[in-house]
Amino acid sequence: MGRIETVWVGRGGQGIVTATYIIANAAIIDGYYAIANPEFGAERRGAPVKAFLTISDAPIEDQEPIKMPDVAIVFDDKLIDLMRFVLDAVRPGGYIIINSGKPPEEVKKIVSRDDVYIVVLDAIDIARRHVKLDVPNGPLAGAFSKVMGLPKLESIRQAFENQLGKAVEENFAATKEAFETATVIPPARVDPSARPKGVISTTSAFLAGPYEIVEWTAVNKGGVVFPGTSLHYRTGGWRIEKPVIDHAKCIMCRKCWLYCPDDAVIEAWREVEGPRGRKFRMKAIEFDYDFCKGCSVCAEVCPTGAIQMVREI
Amino acid sequence: MSEARGRFGGIREKIYIRRHHITLPGVKIAEEYPGLYEYASFELPQEEFFLPGHGLCASCTIGVIARHMLKVLGPDTIVVNPTGCAEVSTVVYPRGNWAVPWIHVAFGNGGAVASGIEAAIKALKRRGVIDSTRKINVVVFAGDGATADIGFQALSGMLERGHRVIYVMYDNEGYMNTGIQRSGTTPFGASTTTAPAGRKVPGNVTHKKPMALIAAAHGIPYVATANPAYVHDMVYKFKKAAEADGPSFLHILQSCTPGWRFEPKYAIRVLELATETGYWVNYEIDRGEFRVTMPVPKRKPVKCFLQLQGRFRHLKPEEVETIQAVVDRDVAEINKAMGREVIGPVDPSLACITPRGK
Numbered sequence: 001m002g003r004i005e006t007v008w009v010g011r012g013g014q015g016i017v018t019a020t021y022i023i024a025n026a027a028i029i030d031g032y033y034a035i036a037n038p039e040f041g042a043e044r045r046g047a048p049v050k051a052f053l054t055i056s057d058a059p060i061e062d063q064e065p066i067k068m069p070d071v072a073i074v075f076d077d078k079l080i081d082l083m084r085f086v087l088d089a090v091r092p093g094g095y096i097i098i099n100s101g102k103p104p105e106e107v108k109k110i111v112s113r114d115d116v117y118i119v120v121l122d123a124i125d126i127a128r129r130h131v132k133l134d135v136p137n138g139p140l141a142g143a144f145s146k147v148m149g150l151p152k153l154e155s156i157r158q159a160f161e162n163q164l165g166k167a168v169e170e171n172f173a174a175t176k177e178a179f180e181t182a183t184v185i186p187p188a189r190v191d192p193s194a195r196p197k198g199v200i201s202t203t204s205a206f207l208a209g210p211y212e213i214v215e216w217t218a219v220n221k222g223g224v225v226f227p228g229t230s231l232h233y234r235t236g237g238w239r240i241e242k243p244v245i246d247h248a249k250c251i252m253c254r255k256c257w258l259y260c261p262d263d264a265v266i267e268a269w270r271e272v273e274g275p276r277g278r279k280f281r282m283k284a285i286e287f288d289y290d291f292c293k294g295c296s297v298c299a300e301v302c303p304t305g306a307i308q309m310v311r312e313i
Numbered sequence: 314m315s316e317a318r319g320r321f322g323g324i325r326e327k328i329y330i331r332r333h334h335i336t337l338p339g340v341k342i343a344e345e346y347p348g349l350y351e352y353a354s355f356e357l358p359q360e361e362f363f364l365p366g367h368g369l370c371a372s373c374t375i376g377v378i379a380r381h382m383l384k385v386l387g388p389d390t391i392v393v394n395p396t397g398c399a400e401v402s403t404v405v406y407p408r409g410n411w412a413v414p415w416i417h418v419a420f421g422n423g424g425a426v427a428s429g430i431e432a433a434i435k436a437l438k439r440r441g442v443i444d445s446t447r448k449i450n451v452v453v454f455a456g457d458g459a460t461a462d463i464g465f466q467a468l469s470g471m472l473e474r475g476h477r478v479i480y481v482m483y484d485n486e487g488y489m490n491t492g493i494q495r496s497g498t499t500p501f502g503a504s505t506t507t508a509p510a511g512r513k514v515p516g517n518v519t520h521k522k523p524m525a526l527i528a529a530a531h532g533i534p535y536v537a538t539a540n541p542a543y544v545h546d547m548v549y550k551f552k553k554a555a556e557a558d559g560p561s562f563l564h565i566l567q568s569c570t571p572g573w574r575f576e577p578k579y580a581i582r583v584l585e586l587a588t589e590t591g592y593w594v595n596y597e598i599d600r601g602e603f604r605v606t607m608p609v610p611k612r613k614p615v616k617c618f619l620q621l622q623g624r625f626r627h628l629k630p631e632e633v634e635t636i637q638a639v640v641d642r643d644v645a646e647i648n649k650a651m652g653r654e655v656i657g658p659v660d661p662s663l664a665c666i667t668p669r670g671k
Contacts, residue, residue, distance in 0.1 A: 045370040230366030230410030258544050259581050261376025263365040291365035295372030296578035
């Protein structure tokens with residue numbers, strides 16, 4: 001089979017590093033050689049993470065980052081725009097595996113490539129049903145096994161036992177369901193001699209916003225950063241669920257505003273219609289979806305239950 | 314320091330449970346206090362100086378602490394930030410989210426740098442460079458590692474020299490930034506990567522270092538413990554610390570989602586339970602007067618606080634009893650010091666999670 005190079009893209013806390021270790025472990029049980037190396041910045045749970053996994057039938061001697069993968073696995077469909085350069089770098093005839101609650105046709109439109117296989121599955125839903133957690137790594141490992149034909153499901157189960165040591169049955173059930181239900185959209189045309197649109201650059205992979213790459217001589221003196229520069233960093237993409245407020249139940253106690261760690265709860269003027277058709281403006285709680293990380297603290301502290309969390313991806 | 318031997322049947326090591334000594338020399342008990350913190354109305358400014366767009370974990374309460382701290386202290390504030398979660402995730406080179414002057418310093422010298430800044434401001438005021446009536450707050454915003462362990466001597470020196478600096482310690486009970494290692498404030502029984510729970514040893518075998526009382530022993534004007542779940546109480550303490558004429562020290566509990574291993578939505582709930590179970594007591598020592606600012610008429614069993622968190626999941630019932638005994642002893646000491654019952658007895662009939670409207 002030669003050599004398969006894969007790039008896994010997700011967010012911290014989704015089990016992306018564990019997923020690559022499990023696939024590598026399972027491939028080694030099957031008798032292949034595998035190497036998995038994650039790459040992430042100084043950030044926390046929820047920030048974008050990239051991991052590389054290479055499987056080969058000959059010993060692997062290089063540990064370099066992968067430039068043009070055969071397979072890209074995306075753990076979160078909101079990362080597609082941010083990580084467009086990864087999808088563009090997939091070789092024609094390769095695979096893009098995406099975790100999304102959207103219908104497969106819609107996902108295909110977002111990906112906007114017709115020379116690769118697109119695999120869509122709702123891994124969050126599967127994981128919630130089986131593992132009771134928002135970690136889509138087990139189902140995505142199953143989808144990987146389905147489209148690549150390796151590693152074997154039984155080896156994945158063995159790898160779960162080696163790697164996790166607990167909740168093996170639940171995770172394996174999720175993997176198996178994904179193996180059976182993932183939707184595969186074949187490409188319209190494949191030109192094996194074509195080259196992908198770009199390669200994955202090794203620098204500034206996580207810079208999101210209007211930044212430009214400058215030489216070291218043009219860096220601010222003393223490493224000074226200016227206030228307000230963080231506003232370019234939209235953390236809204238981190239969330240799985242978004243808060244929605246029912247204004248009829250809200251009593252304006254502003255507890256959500258007090259406890260929001262991201263300053264994403266704002267007081268805004270809202271136009272409402274009175275009983276006799278009179279229009280007036282009143283203050284109301286709204287959310288800043290550019291920065292809300294979807295931690296559900298506001299819904300938990302709400303004394304009247306006016307805030308509900310609605311699934312987004 | 315009291316010593317208990319063989320508490321866990323078969324363990325040979327000594328288990329040290331530190332004893333809090335509230336009866337510090339020169340500290341007397343405050344007069345009856347009419348619950349000002351609980352009922353006072355206050356107005357928080359709308360302006361934010363801790364801007365969104367930082368990389369803290371979803372539901373990290375560092376954001377809550379820093380937002381309210383800067384709302385109270387205002388724009389004339391200089392923040393000194395030793396290494397820690399708050400530093401690495403709020404300022405990543407091309408971007409920063411503090412809308413006030415901010416400096417990153419090494420792990421161990423937060424107190425020393427703040428002393429220097431305060432002395433420089435004093436000198437510039439004397440020379441007439443800065444208006445001498447202008448009030449500039451210098452704040453150290455440090456974690457428990459940068460305060461209780463590594464930065465301790467710089468802190469002690471700063472307190473002893475009497476610089477007018479507000480030292481805010483957010484205590485997430487471990488080195489959460491580098492991957493959940495044990496620190497001096499990790500509680501008894503918590504499982505961390507350097508004090509893992511095994512078959513014989515139930516995680517960490519020492520109890521929290523009483524940092525607020527250590528700071529109070531320096532004889533500084535204002536020391537307090539606070540909890541972000543009780544924002545009104547915390548905000549008043551920031552205000553008092555800013556008004557103090559000399560160093561002030563605030564020890565603030567902060568919940569950590571990956572380190573304490575609870576669901577992100579319980580970030581505030583778990584802190585509420587810390588106070589409701591008597592595990593964390595909000596008190597202040599204001600010019601030598603000791604006062605509990607958040608009385609709890611009836612306590613919940615400490616099990617309520619422990620069962621929400623994955624780091625205590627391994628505990629056996631008898632180990633939970635040990636933690637309950639430690640909490641009972643600390644509460645009894647505080648009640649004895651206050652001379653009346655401010656933190657009530659355990660009432661097992663109380664529901665662990667008080668339902669909120671749904």
